Amino acid sequence: MFWQSRSQAALSRVVAIPFPIRERGGVTPTLPHPALHASHSGTWVATPDGETRAISRGEAIRLAADTPVIVMNAPLIGQRLGYGDLSGLDLLELFAFLHPARFMVPTPKGLARACGLPVPEREDDVAAFLREATGALLSHIDAPDWAEREGAWTATQALGRLRWPWTPLVTRRIAKPERAERWLFSKLPEWEESPGRAPPRSVTIEPEAVEQQLDKLTGQGSERRTGQRDFSVAAARAFAPRDMRDSPNMVLAEAGTGIGKTLGYLAPASLWSQQAGGAIWVSTFTKALQRQLGRETERLFPDDEERRNRVVTRKGRENYLCLLNLEDALQGGFAGRAAVLAQLVARWAAYSADGDMVGGDLPGWLPTLFRRNGSTALTDRRGECIYAGCPHYRKCFIERAARASADADIVIANHALVMVNAARGREGENRPTRYVFDEGHHLFDAADAMFAAALTGQEAIEIRRWIMGPERGSRGRRRGLSARLSDVASYDEQGGRAIAQAVDAAMALPSDGWLQRINEGEPFGPVEALLAAVRGLTYARDTKGSDAGYGLETELAEPSPELVEAAGPAGEALDALIRPMVTLGRRLEAVLAEAPDWMDGPARARIEGAIASLGWRTETVGAWLALIARIGGPADPDFVDWLAVDRVEGREYDIGLHRHWIDPSRPFAKTVLEPAHGVLVTSATLRAGGDWSVADARSGANHLMRGAAHFEAVSPFDYAAQAEVVIVTDVKRGDLAALANAYARLIVAAEGGTLGLFTAIRRLRGVHARIADRLAREGLPLYAQHVDPIDTGTLVDIFRDDPRASLIGTDALRDGVDVPGHSLRMVVMEGVPWPKPTVLHAARRMAEGGREYDDRIVRAKLAQGFGRLIRRADDRGMFVLLSAAMPSRLLSAFPEGTPVTRMTLDEAVMRAQRLPSVTRMRHGVSEQA
The missing domain is CATH 3.30.420 (Nucleotidyltransferase; domain 5)
Incomplete structure (x- = not known):
């Protein structure tokens, strides 16, 4: 043909x-x-x-x-x-x-x-x-x-x-x-400056008013759910006037699945915002919940225009399209397929509601069509924004969202952004006084990531690039301190000298090709020499076999002479870098105070932005110096320090020293909770199957002068009739073929509709390779995170849309999947999700109760996995754990009344055949048959 x-x-x-x-x-x-x-x-x-x-x-x-x-x-x-x-x-x-x-x-x-x-x-x-x-x-x-x-x-x-x-x-x-x-840059509207918002008034929200507002949100004639009403009234306590400094009105509320906690806390929150004239920041952990919150606020503000003014979604600036980066890409900065992506992104940007490239209205599948060609380069991931120096500053999506949130009633944010803004003072006069932390069981992990420090090659090279700008042979629009602050350098002699000194000192940081030089035994400069010593000691103390392909780590104790010797020059180099950075920050503040004639509004905004960016990089270098001082010195009991070589499938991609708080809820409480007036922390698994001491410890409530109030609303679902837990006893741990066979047989028996959860990517890939074709022959599509070239959010959309499809993945699916209805009727977990035995985990385990600490983590993961199964009153499903060694003490992770049975795989397959499926429902077979 x-x-x-x-x-x-x-x-x-x-x-x-x-x-x-x-x-x-x-x-x-x-x-x-x-x-x-x-x-x-x-x-x-x-x-x-x-x-x-x-x-x-x-x-x-x-x-x-x-x-x-x-x-x-x-x-x-x-x-x-x-x-x-x-x-x-x-x-x-x-x-x-x-x-x-x-x-x-x-x-x-x-x-x-x-x-x-x-x-x-x-x-x-x-x-x-x-x-x-x-x-x-x-x-x-x-x-x-x-x-x-x-x-x-x-x-x-x-x-x-x-x-x-x-x-x-x-x-x-x-x-x-x-x-x-009228194309993109001429079509986008400009944001407008607005006067500062007055501080919120002190008001008390009465329980009767809360219930009336809840009735309004749920709709006339809707079922009056006692648990939701009690939860809403309890949540209102977080909005009462504060009567003790550095100690907010804090409420910890565990609300089981199906309570309707979103509308439950939006009722008092919206009332407080209306009466007090203040903004409520609602913080989530997953993008899925952010989108759900956006939909729920339609009940508060049915008019689209009013809702856009009253409700704003905020994320970190790395999520938004940078118009200057896009312009650079459109004008030749990108080539080949990446240039095509830039044109399609430009088409999207002209119609986007907010310019959010990660979880917004940009199709999640679009960047994956271009593999790794360019999507991340279209956002500001390096913190190189030049603020008012940018020709698109007045149309910037990031600046528009920041200004809109200052006037909004409800700001939908995420845990990381809340902590970053609080730690770095980005809200200024508009600092929130009331927070709602939904998905509160993730606060500990979010704080752990926020308040950690890492002196690694990747982190160091980013700071070098931020200070120095483009070096010989590099491409792109990157600009160093000298270019961004040339007017300051010419106006203020001390500031200009500090910029020059910072640029000279940055030469000591790793540069392009650093990892190859270290692997070849030829590090250049004191910091690369330190990283080389870190690598050598990490490999020397490896006990798991360096050929396994996983990352390697060892605690920072009894350092080798080579590491101690390398620490001195590296510390001197970083000290030479931080001194001019501190001086430059002070000079920039002085220039702002002097307000010279050339400083118009855009110049002021640019310098303010430079102060903020310089401030957190100075903090970073300061944390590095503290890490280096630990080498050969006494340990700090508040921190865990270790060395690591990061690898993927045996390929090294980073080397460095790491420091985490033993208890990251301490800096979280100091930075976020104490300045707040009211905080609600809520989740369906806040206590992780334990008592309230677990929730107090992981939310930071233990570190406040006045503790938190506690509230519990039990799920309204009939778990005894709607769900069951099956523990399969004859799948041998470590037998990949048996594991794959179990997944395949269970999925075929249920005719799809299965969410498979793994604790290791390697096993996930091995199972997928063995069963994908087998399931396809049965007409049962299988999708896999870390295998299919599709982003996680889109994988969930595909899974939700097809009741015969199944989806397998890791932690992101355990915590961020909301698939109510027939598309999800079975959850299969490959085994007991014991925590990975890292240096950090070992230190926390020792500090927080040994085995009981492990059990809390496992119960939380089991509860979250089970929570994917029953999302509404008509759901039916089965939770399968492929583990003969499941301890009975961990069964408290599941809701009270849920049937738990230990059985063989053959028996579990027979149980799965009873689940409602497309075929059985089509033929009128009851799920009880």
């Missing part, structure tokens, strides 16, 4: 010939391109003459190499074919171009819904469907109601120069506008 023999250039000429495109309800378009689909059960091609047939993987690879083919998710199809260089006409890219900022599940089923087409019933129908969907998508261009038309012509011209495969098909359908389009 003609499409098998023509070259790509010939086909490009064919594409330019007009051909009919299918309108909805019409016929399949006469497209000159075949469509290719591959799954674990086979590979199919649909030809332009209407034939669909199965082909071998080798034939599919030859076809894709010679001919532009229509595919959906090229990286995923390429992985299934074993052809990583697969490219072609990817329908996901076309959808992202036509409908930027629109949600779509990136599967044939999701695409069919988006296009208004019938869903393909079988795998061998998908290839023909892809050609049909192509016609439907292209026909959207002709539709008069195409909402995203503005900017499309401009984008196609740029994409054409980049040889984007869809350009010939798209360009001929988009007419050149009669006048210049």
Whole structure:
């Protein structure tokens, strides 16, 4: 057939010939391109003459190499074919171009819904469907109601120069506008300055008012849930006026799944905000809950415009698109596929609600289509923002969100951002006085990450780049201190001298190629020499076998003479760096106070930004000096210090010294809790199956002058009837083949709908490799975190959308998955999730109760895993633990009344066959059959 023999250039000429495109309800378009689909059960091609047939993987690879083919998710199809260089006409890219900022599940089923087409019933129908969907998508261009038309012509011209495969098909359908389009940088609105907000008034929220507000939010005629009402009234205590300095009104509230805690705390929070005129910061740990909170606030403010003004979602600046980085990418900073991504991101940015690239309205699957080409470079991950010196400062998504949050009633944030802002004083006069920490069981881990220190090669090279800017041979728009603060240097002699001294001192930090030099035994400079000594001692004390491929670590005790000898010069080099940084910070503050004639509003904002950035980098270098002082010196009982070589699959990627607090809730309490007036910490597993002392210890309440109030609302679900826990006793630990067989048999018995949880990525990959094809032959799709080239959020969307699909993954799935309904009916955990025996864990275990500390961690993980199963009153499901050695003392992790049975795998498979499935429900078989 003609499409098998023509070259790509010939086909490009064919594409330019007009051909009919299918309108909805019409016929399949006469497209000159075949469509290719591959799954674990086979590979199919649909030809332009209407034939669909199965082909071998080798034939599919030859076809894709010679001919532009229509595919959906090229990286995923390429992985299934074993052809990583697969490219072609990817329908996901076309959808992202036509409908930027629109949600779509990136599967044939999701695409069919988006296009208004019938869903393909079988795998061998998908290839023909892809050609049909192509016609439907292209026909959207002709539709008069195409909402995203503005900017499309401009984008196609740029994409054409980049040889984007869809350009010939798209360009001929988009007419050149009669006048210049309002494109991204001219279309985005500018934010406006606003006066400072007055401090919130002292008000008391009465219980009756809270209940009335809750009735309003839940809707007239809705079921009155006693647990939710009690929770809401208890939460209101956190909003009472504070009567003791450095000790907020703190409430710890454990609310079981199904209580409705989101609306429960939004009721008193919204009342307090209205009456006091202050902002409530609601902090979460997962992006999924942030999105859910955004939806729930529609009940508070049904009008879209009002809600945008009253409710703001805030994240760290590394989540948002940086317009200056995007401009650099569009003007030649990116090349090849990365440049195509930049153009599609620009299309999205013009229609985005907030510019959030991570968990916002940018399709999570879009960056993964381009593998590692550029998406992270479009955000400000290095802290190099030049603030008012940026030509897009007045349109900046980050600045807009920050200013909007100052006037908002409810700010939806995350634990990390709350702690960063509190520790570095970024709120200024608008520091929140009331916090709600949802997913409060994660506060300890978030504080552990926030208040830690790490002197590693990667961290050090980032500070070098921030200070020095571009060095010989480097690309990009990076600017050093001298370029960012040239006007200060010319105005203030001491400031200019401090900048020059900092640049000279930064030369002692690791530079490009540092890891290779260390591995070759030729470190350059005192800090690289220190890292080389760290590496040598870590390998020398390794007890697990350095060929295992995992990262290595050893405690910082009894250091070797080489390490002690290297510490002195490294400490001197860092001391020479921190001194001019401290001096520069003081000089910048002096320049602000003097307010010279040249300092207009933008210059002031830029210097204020430089002070903030310089401040936290100075803190970082100070923490490094404290770490180095520990080498050969006395241990600090408040900290755990260790050496590490970070590796992935045997490949080293970082080396360094690490320091963590034994109890990170101490700095959290000092930095966040004490300045606050009211704090609510809530979760379904706040006590981790223990008593309130666990919640007090992990939330920081123990470190306050006045302790926290406690409240418990038990889940309304009938776990005895809705769920059961099955402990499988005959799957041998460490037997990967037996583990894979167990997963496969259970998933087949349940006909999909399974969430599989692993504690090790290597075992996850091994199980996936053994069972994916087997399940596919049963018509049961399997998706896997760390295997499929798809982001975690999109994997969950796909899983939620298909009741026959199963999903396996690690911690992110255990804690961040909300899949109510029939799509999730079984959770399988590979074994008891014992904590990893790290240096940090060993120190905390010794300090916090030995075995009981381990048990608390395990109970919390089991409770979180079980919590994925029953999300609403009509859910039914089974939690399976593949472990013969499950101690009975840990069973308190599961809700009271939940049946727990130990049985063989054969018996567990029979139990799984009773679960409600697509087939059994279709045939009217009861789940109790």
